[in-house]
Every structure is written in C-alpha cells, then in structure tokens.
Amino acid sequence: MALCWNLVHAVLWTTACLFTADVRASSCAELHTPSVVVPFGSQVAASCYIKEECSLTKDQDFHVKLYYNNILIHSNKTSQDTRIYEILITNFTDTRAVLECHVCLSDYCKVVDALEIKASYPPPVPQNLTCILNLTKPITLLCKWDPGQKMLDIPTNYTLHIEFSGSERFIYVPAPGKHFYRVPRAGITFFNTMHVYVMAVNAYGNSTSETQELWPMKTAKLDAPQIQRVGTGKFGCLEHCWRLSQTQGWITRSLLVEIRLKPMDGKVLDREQVSSRKARPTSTIEVCGLLHGMIYQSSMRVRYDTGPWSEWSHPTKATTPMKAPTGRLVTWLKLLGPPVNKHYMAQLLWKPSLQFRANSMNLSYIVSYMRTPKKKESVCVTELQHCSFQLPVGVSKVSLSAMNTAGKSSSTEVAVYRRKELDPVRYLHVLPESEESVLIEWVSPSPLITGYVLEWKASWEAISDSISFEILDKNQTSLVVSGLEPYKPYEFSVYAKYKEGIGQSSTVMAYTKEKAPSVSPKLKFREFRPYIELSWDEIPLQEKNGFITGYKVFYWDEKNNTRVIDIEGTQTSVVLKDLHPFSMYEFLLMTSTNGGSLNGSIVTMQAPVIDSFEIVLFLVPACVGLILLFIGVFACFSKNECLKKFLWPMIPDPANSSIKKWTTTDSLLDIPTFKEVKEPVLVYLSHFSLLSSSESELWKVDKKLKSSKWTYDRCKADEGHTDSSHDSRTYNSGQMNESVPYATVVFAGPYRSQPVPPPAYLRSDSTQPLLGEEEPSSPLPFKMCPKVNVSEVDHFSTCEENLKTVQIKGSLLEDFPMLRSLETQN
C-alpha cells in the first residue's frame, strides 16, 4: 500500500515538476519553487526531493535541512513521500534569497542543491498622463500623471520621456516625490505630434505608462482675445475686428471663435446669442440676425481645434443700425369713474405684441384721439407703457403708436368701452404655483361676457409703473401669472368685458409664497398702574413676507412663569393685567405669517410699582405731618390754655359782656391773616370773654369805661384817648383786691351752610381774678380795626389815622345792648 502511495506521489511530483520552471538538476536532490521570481511579500513554497539514487543517503540514516539565506527553516516531510521536504516562506520581503537543501548524516551536512529566488515588485503603472502647453513665456509643457496605487512604500523614481519626429528624444527627471514636470521649450514642438510617456523605476522593477500622442497646440489654453473694434454695416449686423494677445500674436492660423452678443435692453435679455465660427486672428467677424437699434455687449473667446477655451474677452458695446418700430401693441383702456365736466379720466396701458419690434433702444409712445374727423389731438407722449389723460365723453376711439428717431409705427386703434355697473367675475381666487407664479381662477358671472382683462400689480410699488395686464377671451377663466417675486404682495384684479362695456372689477391680494416676516415690530410699553399696555407698529409691507396671521406675546418673570397671549393679526396692542408688582418681566413678541414666525428681541420690564422716589414723595411729608401733629397735640396738652385757645377761641357775647381786654393773639388765632385774604371778610368769633356784672354795675362800668379807653392803645395820633398805661394801672389796682365774676359767650359762625346755633351764654361764678395786664414784653394789644386794608394791618401796633372814623353804627348796636353799653366815645 505504501509503495503504491509512493508511486502515485512520485508521478504527481514529476508532473508538477514538468510545469515548474525552476527545478534544479542534482544527482542527489532536487530543490524547486514554483518560480524563482516571486512577487514581493508573497508566500513562497519550496521543496527538496532527495533522490533514491543519492549516494549520500544510501543505506544511511540521514535527515534534511533547508536554509533560507543561511537561516535554518523548519521543514516537514510530506505525508506521501518521506523523501520530500517542504518549507513555506509566508512573506517573501527580500530582494533576493538563496535556498539550500542540506543532507545531514549525524551532524555532518552537505549542500545537495540550491537555488536563488528573486523578489519582483515593479512600481504601479503611472496613470492619467496629461500635458498642457503654456504659451506664456517661458513656454513650457506641464505634464502630470498619477503614480497609481502603491501597496508598499518603496522609493520610486520617475522619468518623463518625450519623442517627436523620430529623431528628437528627451528624458526629464522630476524632483523626488513629484508627479509632474514642466518640459522646457527644447522638448516642445508646436505643430507636430509628440509621444510622451512616464517610466517608474524601483528596486524591484519598472513600469511604463501608456504613451500619449500629443499635439501640444491642442492642449494650450490661449489668452483671452482682444476685440479691437466693433463696427456696423448692414442692418442687424455687427462686425468684430479682433486679435490675440501680444505674446500670442504669432498664431496666425484659423482658430475656433465664439462671439457672445448680449442685448443691453433688459426686456430682451433672452435674445442673447452666441455665434461660433472659424476665423483667423486680425480678421473681421460679422455677426448678423441681431435686433435693430439695439446696444449689444460683445465678448469673444477662442480655442485651437479641440483645445480648451480661452477666457472671455473684455466686453465691447456697439449699436446695430436703427429702424422704425413695427407691429402692433396690446392695449387696455380703463375709464376711471363717471365723467366730470363731460370728460372721463382715462388710463391707457399697453405692451408690445409678439410681432412688435421696437427696432431701437429708446422708444416713445404717442396717445391721441380724433376730436373731430379732421382734428387729431395728442394727449400723451411718453416713454412709459401707460398714460392717464382726460377723454371727452363723445370720443369712441383712441390711437396709440410707437416712435423712435428712425420713424413711427402704424397706429393701434383702441375702442373706448364705457364702464358700467355690470356684474364682476365671481369666486376670484389665487393659488400659488411656484415661488414666482400663481394660478388665478374665477367664475364667469354671465354668458354675455365677451372677454376678461386680468390686471396685476406689485402692492408695494407705485401704482402705474408696476401694472401688468393680460387680455383674455371669454372661454379663459384662469391664467398662470409668472415672473413674480416670492414673499411680495401682489394685487390681482379681473375685469369682465361685456358688449355694453367693462364690468366691475374683482380684486384679491396674494403672495406666491410666504415666509416669516423679515423684521419683528419693536415693543413699546405704557404703564396703566398696575397694568402695562404693550403696543407695536405694523410691519412695513415689503417686510411682511406674507399675511400676518397673528401675534403672540410671551412674558415670564424671574421664576420663569411663562404666559402667552394670542393676538389677532389686525391688532397692534394688548394690556397685561396679571403682572406682579415689583417683579421683573421679560417680553417677547412673535409675529406669524402662513410661511413662518419670527421672534423679536426680548425686552425686560419691571411690573409697575410705587418707586422709591414716590415713596419718599409720599411718606416723608406724611411722617413730617404726623410728627408735627404729635408735637402740636403734645404742646397743646402741656399748655391747656393754648389748647383752649386753639379749640375754643374766646368769642365774647356782645349782648351780655363787657370787654375787659382784647389781645391780638386772641383774635388773630381765628381770623385769617389779611395777607391771605385780600378782601375784607366777615369774622366769626367763637370765644369772647366778658366781665359779668349787674345791670347797675354794668352801667357804672359803662360810665367808667366811657371815660376811659377800652383797649390799651399806643396810637399817639388819637389825642382823644388817654394814655393807656395809666388806664391799665387803674384797672390793675382794682383787680388786685377783689374777685370779679365773669361770663363767657360762645358764638358760632355758619360753617358750610350748616345752621348757626344760638350763642351759648355761660356765666362763671369763679372768683379767679381776671387776667392781669400782660407783661410789657408781650405783644401789645391789638385794636380791632374793622374795614382796614391789608397794608394797614401789617403794622402790628400802629393804627392809621382814619381809624378814628370807625364807628359802630347805632342800628347795629341796637341788637347788642351790651356792645352798645361798651360803645366808646371817640
């Protein structure tokens, strides 16, 4: 069985050896590998077969050792044949290696076969080799390539090889690590085919890129050409004289030229055209098919064959020859309101029809009507596309024509439709289609409709300048209007046309698309203690960006207790009533449209309180007042008399009293000062102390008093009066020795229309002596001076001479017998 296996294995091994290139012939052994050149880093298997006829091993006990670069590698016997020894080198990373097969008898070994294995690891093939010719001095050809995917970082050198015309060969070595090279002029030929390739070389081999066939001029990006002059010749044509840049002026051959002509009138920007042709530099290129009388901005670019385009030249402007305008205009005539003084106020709008050709940049329009069959009256000459004018009631047609310096177009006749109160279209609504277009739909109000006029304008612009219109036939009840701006308000009006005239308009406002407003209103505060009113201005129309659907006011205190108030979009103020005094609040206004919301800035505000200044303003006077009151009360209680004077002023009973003494302090306490009262006032006495006596005594006293002064008076001017000091002394002498009964009469004056109570008469049995004469230092007694001027009473102790004339009228004293008894004789 073993013999059979050996036989099979030998056959297989022999077969394998037939297909392997490197089997070393040896009389004793055969060492082999699949290849003596193996990829760098690959796995290499090697085997050593000890031949049967090997003399070294015959009848000997031997073993085999395999060495890799003189390093012993453990080998295994194959299971099939005990004479085959195998090794496996998992990672062959040496440039070259020697494998040796040793047969060992005991410790004595002999090399029976050997072979050399080489590693192969050529660099990746350079890819994407491209070259671009630079015609700016110094002229160079920049060649770049991709080094390819490297498995190992093995140093690789590149060389750029250029050949042309079979004889010229150049090799350039780029700097290490660089994968490009600027080939100098020597290695460049302008109008011949060049063969270019890159060779990569490393320690394990080399590789070469695909050879590129270059026509260097086809890789050159020429400088932008220069338009020297643009001339006009034929109608609708412009002639361009051009050349290349000075450094490239030697290129006289035909180049591909592209001329871009851009009309400078914004209305015909779509008429920009690009003309391509082949032309030699310094030649003239004529471009036709242009609009008449139009300023064109010309620019051009060139390229050599299939090479890259140059940049566009600097633009040059030129105007094509002008012609008179042709074609008709589309019109829309509106009569604004009823006639006044037999004239309508009319507004005519127009726009060019598809066939209309302005044939010039500056176009003006003439609006006129036939007043009489022979008299044409011009009402407008304008460069705009609308005109407002007064139209006589009888005029049925208006004519419109366009005009430029080359001529005038044929007239467009406009019929005058009287505006009548005819039905407007129904259910007019606008549906946004895109950011710049809307669909307008409506329902016909009547089968008698002959057509419609759709009119729209930007709401934020001046009325007439932005009006656009479209004339529609009676079957068309919808239209997509495009060319609108998103987030801008537009007003759409539809007029129904009848045979009898123009019906009423239906108008609706719409946005193509809405978004949050651009700005948020600024919050304004106004205090209504204890409330706060928040208000804000409306957002300008241009910045609304949509219909304002509502506002939200957010506010929160220091504890983040947030409250929200929703407000309708039409309101611009709100009163907040639930604020805690002394609390700081933060307010935020959110403005919403259908397209979004915008928050304004947060504003901080304290809830209304009485501030410290106000506290001071109220409390300090209150405290001061209280203190003063307290002091006053205390003082009064401490001096009973003062209080008495204060609360019960002495008002004598003129009927039953005799005046002992009248002091100024007594009277002045209750009498407003004449400083304060400019006019004399009626004085109401509330307290009057009198000396009480019997009627007989009273008369005695009366007599006695008649012979003396009744008051102490120092008026020297009154010579009828004796010295008051003498009188006082007399009085005092009596007072010192006996008690005198006295009485008190209490009067009351009317107070606030309250009825006056009858005077109270109190007789006192007190034996307390009457008050003595005041101290000399006390203020002098004041003499009652009725009907005196303020200036007169200012002088405390003096009396004017006219006081002598004061008399108590007898009629008055009749009611007061006591006073009458007290009457003094002047």
Place this chain on the structure above:
Amino acid sequence: MYLCLGSYLALCALAASVGCAPIMQDSQDNAENGHSLITKILNDIPAAHKSWINIASMSLDEVDKFQYLKEQLNFPAAPRLQLISDNFTLHDCLSRISEGLSLHKALLKVIRKKMTSASAEVNELLFDIRDLALLVQKMRTLAPAPAAGAPPVRVISENRLEEDLRPGLSSEYLVKLAAHLTLLQLRQFGQDVSRSFQSMQDGQTPTP
C-alpha cells in the same frame, strides 16, 4: 504659374470622395501652422538680435551695409524662393524652405559656439526653426512626388559650415557681424517663406 499648387489642391479635391479630404485639410492646416511658425520666427529675430549684438552700426534696418564683409566671410547665401510654377513646384518650394531653415539653423549654432554668452532668445529662435523644419519636412511628404530628376534637398552640415566659416570668424566683431548677417538674412528669407505659406493657404501665388 501656380499650376503645381493648383494641381496639388485639385488632386486632393478630386480624391476627397476616396479619402483625400483629410489630407487636403491637413495640408491647409500645415500651411497655416507653417505661417504661424514663420511669423513667430520673424517676431523673435529682433529680440535675438538685441541679445547678441550690441554694436550700433549693426542694425536690422541696414540691409546692404556689410555686403563686402559678407563676401569676405564667405557667408553662405539663403536659397532663393520663387513663385510656384511648373518649373518651381510646391515640392521644390518646400525643399528650398527646408534647405534655408537648415542653413540658418546651422549658422546660428556655429555662431552660438563662438559667442561668449548664451542667449535664451536665440535658443528660442533655434527651437522655432527646428519646429518649422520638422513641419516642412512633413509637408514635403504630403506634397505630390517630385518630378524625376529633381534635385534632392541639400542638407547643410554644421561641421562643414563651421569649417568654412572658421577662418573668417577671427574676431569678436566678425562673430557678431556673422550673427548680424545671419539674422538679417534669416529675416529676409523668413519673409519669403511667409509669403509662400500665405499663398499656400489662400491658393494664391506667392510674391517673393
């Protein structure tokens, strides 16, 4: 007069239906490219002259001033170009252009060796001449075959020319004079070549 050129173009036009159209187009392109290159050479001559010659009397505007010294130097003359005719075919014309370019290229190289300083402008001029020579060579291969007995293109050997000129270039002045004469002659020759290419582009007779 321009029968040869006409016949060349007519031949290509006739053969357009059988694939000669690209050839005709190539010839037209080559003539245009040739004209561009000779224009570049003519444009480069003043700069090259300025870089080499700093003697005021040697101006490119002076044409016949140094005729005597030119003869003394044994200065080789440029081949003369003629109107293309039966006797002077397109092939002859291209051969003469090739000879002239070869001559001036050799002259410039010989003189460059004698010059003390290198000139980038002259090098640029040499590369332009080389490119034009290569293009003319290609054009000759595309042109109708020369008639039997036509003289082959005379190749000017640089070594031979150097030997011929060496006795004359005994001083720096004479070297500069040789350079001046070379550039002057190259300009005149280039103008003839330009007219020839122009006629080839337009199908008109050149007016050398």
